Amino acid sequence: MNISPLNVVLLVIIGLLAVGIYGLLITRNLIKIVLVLQILVKSAMLALVLAGKVGNNLGLGQSLAATVIVADTVVAVVGLALAVQVRRRFGTLDVADISTLRG
Amino acid sequence: MAGTLSVLLIGLPWLGALLVWLSGDARPKILHILAVGTSVSAGLLSLILLAFAGSQPAVNFKFGGWFGDFTLVADGLGATLAAVACVVGSLAVIYSVDYMQGEAQLRRYYAFILLFIGAMTGLVLSGNLFFTFFFWEITALCSYALISYYNDDPKAVSGGMKALIITQVGGVGLLAGALAAFSNLGSFQIADLLKGATSIPAGLLAFIAYGFLLAAAAKSAQFPFHTWLPDAMEAPTPVSALIHAATMVNAGVYLLARFYPAFAQVPGWTLAVTLVGMLSALTAGLMALTATDLKRALAYSTVSQLGYMVYAIGVGGVFASQFHLLNHAVFKALLFLSAGAVIHSVGTRDMRKMGGLGSKMPFIRNVFIIGALALAGVPIFNGFWSKEFILEAGLKQGPVWAFGFMLFGAGLTAFYTIRMTWLVFYGQPREQLHVHDSGLAMKISTGLLATGALTTWLLAGPLSGLMSGSLPYHAIEPISTINLVMDVLTGAGTWLALIILLVGAGLWVVVQRSPNPIPQAHWFTELMGTFHEELVSSSFGFEWLNQQVVAAVKKSAAVLQKTQTGELNWNILGIIIALLAVLVMLFWGV
Numbered sequence: 001m002n003i004s005p006l007n008v009v010l011l012v013i014i015g016l017l018a019v020g021i022y023g024l025l026i027t028r029n030l031i032k033i034v035l036v037l038q039i040l041v042k043s044a045m046l047a048l049v050l051a052g053k054v055g056n057n058l059g060l061g062q063s064l065a066a067t068v069i070v071a072d073t074v075v076a077v078v079g080l081a082l083a084v085q086v087r088r089r090f091g092t093l094d095v096a097d098i099s100t101l102r103g
Numbered sequence: 104m105a106g107t108l109s110v111l112l113i114g115l116p117w118l119g120a121l122l123v124w125l126s127g128d129a130r131p132k133i134l135h136i137l138a139v140g141t142s143v144s145a146g147l148l149s150l151i152l153l154a155f156a157g158s159q160p161a162v163n164f165k166f167g168g169w170f171g172d173f174t175l176v177a178d179g180l181g182a183t184l185a186a187v188a189c190v191v192g193s194l195a196v197i198y199s200v201d202y203m204q205g206e207a208q209l210r211r212y213y214a215f216i217l218l219f220i221g222a223m224t225g226l227v228l229s230g231n232l233f234f235t236f237f238f239w240e241i242t243a244l245c246s247y248a249l250i251s252y253y254n255d256d257p258k259a260v261s262g263g264m265k266a267l268i269i270t271q272v273g274g275v276g277l278l279a280g281a282l283a284a285f286s287n288l289g290s291f292q293i294a295d296l297l298k299g300a301t302s303i304p305a306g307l308l309a310f311i312a313y314g315f316l317l318a319a320a321a322k323s324a325q326f327p328f329h330t331w332l333p334d335a336m337e338a339p340t341p342v343s344a345l346i347h348a349a350t351m352v353n354a355g356v357y358l359l360a361r362f363y364p365a366f367a368q369v370p371g372w373t374l375a376v377t378l379v380g381m382l383s384a385l386t387a388g389l390m391a392l393t394a395t396d397l398k399r400a401l402a403y404s405t406v407s408q409l410g411y412m413v414y415a416i417g418v419g420g421v422f423a424s425q426f427h428l429l430n431h432a433v434f435k436a437l438l439f440l441s442a443g444a445v446i447h448s449v450g451t452r453d454m455r456k457m458g459g460l461g462s463k464m465p466f467i468r469n470v471f472i473i474g475a476l477a478l479a480g481v482p483i484f485n486g487f488w489s490k491e492f493i494l495e496a497g498l499k500q501g502p503v504w505a506f507g508f509m510l511f512g513a514g515l516t517a518f519y520t521i522r523m524t525w526l527v528f529y530g531q532p533r534e535q536l537h538v539h540d541s542g543l544a545m546k547i548s549t550g551l552l553a554t555g556a557l558t559t560w561l562l563a564g565p566l567s568g569l570m571s572g573s574l575p576y577h578a579i580e581p582i583s584t585i586n587l588v589m590d591v592l593t594g595a596g597t598w599l600a601l602i603i604l605l606v607g608a609g610l611w612v613v614v615q616r617s618p619n620p621i622p623q624a625h626w627f628t629e630l631m632g633t634f635h636e637e638l639v640s641s642s643f644g645f646e647w648l649n650q651q652v653v654a655a656v657k658k659s660a661a662v663l664q665k666t667q668t669g670e671l672n673w674n675i676l677g678i679i680i681a682l683l684a685v686l687v688m689l690f691w692g693v
Binding site for chain 1: 667668669670671672675676679
């Protein structure tokens with residue numbers, strides 16, 4: 001496999017995705033969950049830019065990435081606000097303790 | 104013209120339902136006016152539609168793709184039933200103006216009734232099996248919502264749930280049959296199924312036929328699904344009259360009649376239909392003997408009369424069954440509505456507490472007796488002609504043993520009808536009940552229905568002409584009213600049935616005359632009491648069917664509960680696995 005810059009970017013995307021998913025599966029602290037979610041979304045963002053480059057439509061890829069930044073920020077803000085509320089109401093940030101939806 | 108009318112018959116009640124729902128509970132007068140206005144205009148339009156009936160689709164809207172064409176066919180079968188639904192529907196709505204006076208949540212009531220009327224016309228007019236199923240399910244939902252209308256009463260809630268569960272069992276049969284037909288014919292059109300029935304492999308055709316029989320038996324409360332109808336009597340009485348006597352329960356009979364030409368060749372199918380009808384007519388007749396609740400007694404008699412119609416289809420008398428369906432819709436709606444007037448007036452449904460009400464509400468007594476005589480099959484009243492016509496068909500084309508049992512059923516009918524009438528209107532008052540006469544709206548609708556119970560048999564000729572002209576696959580011979588009357592009067596079955604009927608009626612007189620009249624301790628009551636506790640309270644043991652379904656659902660819910668851990672990480676794992684599954688499927692191009 002020849003190591004071209006595009007392949008490097010692809011590897012980075014897969015790496016970020018793996019870190020994000022792994023983090024989501026094992027993290028129990030709500031703030032850390034918001035954090036790994038950010039990592040996951042960054043991989044998607046990078047993938048958009050890469051797709052723009054490969055598809056010879058760099059402007060579109062970059063503008064979509066900029067849109068994702070905005071949406072992603074909103075997600076982070078709402079997630080952190082929820083975390084604050086959860087901490088106030090339950091007195092903990094551990095998701096294992098917040099299982100009121102258990103059947 | 105027929106197209107516009109068909110669309111209006113569905114659209115007008117549904118528009119009414121929407122308007123009623125939007126107008127809120129604050130001004131009941133507007134609700135009454137809206138409901139009566141839309142339903143009565145639909146009733147009038149449905150009568151006009153009869154003049155434009157034809158076998159060709161009146162509406163053909165191309166949905167395209169998997170759904171095929173949405174067609175409305177106003178043929179003899181569909182247009183007649185649509186007229187029954189709309190006319191009886193409008194009378195029930197008029198009656199409700201009095202009956203539901205001062206109820207708190209009137210718009211919920213009217214909205215569901217109007218939604219039901221529209222769905223019922225859609226069900227019988229639809230020429231596309233998929234949409235038949237769609238309307239079929241809407242009627243089941245409306246029935247559920249209206250049975251449970253008094254939703255603070257646990258009996259009403261459980262009765263509605265039971266009706267919904269059992270009719271859903273039938274809905275599965277209809278859907279499975281429709282999909283099986285689609286898999287072979289590539290079309291949901293009913294006309295295609297009737298035309299192409301011979302080209303379908305025998306096994307698949309049998310699957311469709313028995314699927315539809317299951318659907319019909321569940322919807323029409325036939326053996327062994329007859330347990331839901333008596334519990335449905337918790338509904339307000341106009342609902343019982345409209346949905347559980349005159350229209351929705353006929354949907355099963357309609358389904359069998361509609362597909363009779365396609366399924367008649369399936370081995371054992373006609374015998375199965377005959378048996379279902381016969382067993383329903385007999386068991387329900389026996390249960391009606393012991394009922395002490397006025398509405399439950401009427402419900403059992405509905406099951407029994409529907410059994411007669413199913414039996415008629417089983418022996419090949421499609422027209423006889425539809426003729427009885429029309430007459431039954433009229434006289435049973437009349438019986439329910441006048442029983443409702445009694446219940447509304449005295450405030451109880453228990454016949455043991457009534458008695459001697461006839462002199463206090465003479466108008467209601469008179470119309471009730473007209474309905475009761477029609478139910479018992481006494482000459483001149485409409486029930487006589489159609490029931491004898493069914494028995495004639497059964498004697499000529501069906502097995503003799505089935506005919507014998509149906510004759511016995513006719514005697515039973517006469518017996519329980521007289522018992523019911525006597526207990527309510529005659530004899531000594533057994534409890535001091537406050538009685539008030541019924542209102543004008545009640546009198547209008549019961550009066551119109553009583554006129555119908557005296558005259559609808561005159562429509563036999565036009566009805567058979569309509570059906571033979573617009574149903575190309577059914578091979579219905581047109582018969583004029585005069586010929587039908589002569590047929591019935593000269594038939595051996597008629598005289599046998601009349602004798603049996605007299606015996607049934609005479610038996611009541613014997614029971615009544617003997618030392619202790621009915622409600623007290625008495626050999627007859629004791630006999631019936633044992634019978635009642637052992638068998639009837641569990642509907643001859645078929646109550647377990649409902650209980651099995653409920654238990655199975657609860658058990659599976661308990662098992663599935665374990666997957667609800669409430670932990671975020673497990674939920675994320677589920678999401679990721681599902682995502683991977685979708686990706687794999689896309690990759691393989693499944």
